[in-house]
Amino acid sequence: MGIFNNFFDQFKAGDFTLEPNKKVKTIQSEFKDNFKLSLRVYKGKQFADPEWTIAGLNEKTSKKVMAQNEDLTIKANMTIKAFEDLIAAHFGLVVQVANEHNTYCINNGYTLGQAARKDDLKDWCIEKGFKGIEDWLKSEGFDSIDDYYNQQK
Helix, strand or coil, X not given: CHHHHHHHHCCCCCCEEECCCCEHHHHHHHXXXXXXXXXXXXXXXXXXXXXXEHHHHHHHCCCCCCCCCCCEEECCCCEHHHHHHHHXXXXXXXXXXXXXXXXXXXXXXXXXXXXHCCHHHHXXXXXXXXXXXXXXXXXXXXXXXXXXXXXXX
């Protein structure tokens, strides 16, 4: 099934558009709506203020943020590394893709579509000797991934 999922990811039109005049929190919200993943945006080595636009970040950082660049459309078949590198090259921003609960960064080798389907977590579970996510959750005493992450807070 994974091959078919990866194949169909390339046909998802306009999965996510990053526009330079949007606030960081809007970009993060739209990214989560589209990919069910968290987007960490940095200003230097600290998280960017969610109330600032990309143009506003340019005024508040020593690194040049290229807010005048055109909109950028991201597809689900891009690897996380390619996505993060593209944002850095296009806007001068440092971003990281994290899981939907924003508790860990996704390995750069996965595509956005794979990460949205939790393939990284499935692979980790299998690597640890579990049959899958449900098997791991059961061993931890949880019925769902949401229950697990809510307990971790």
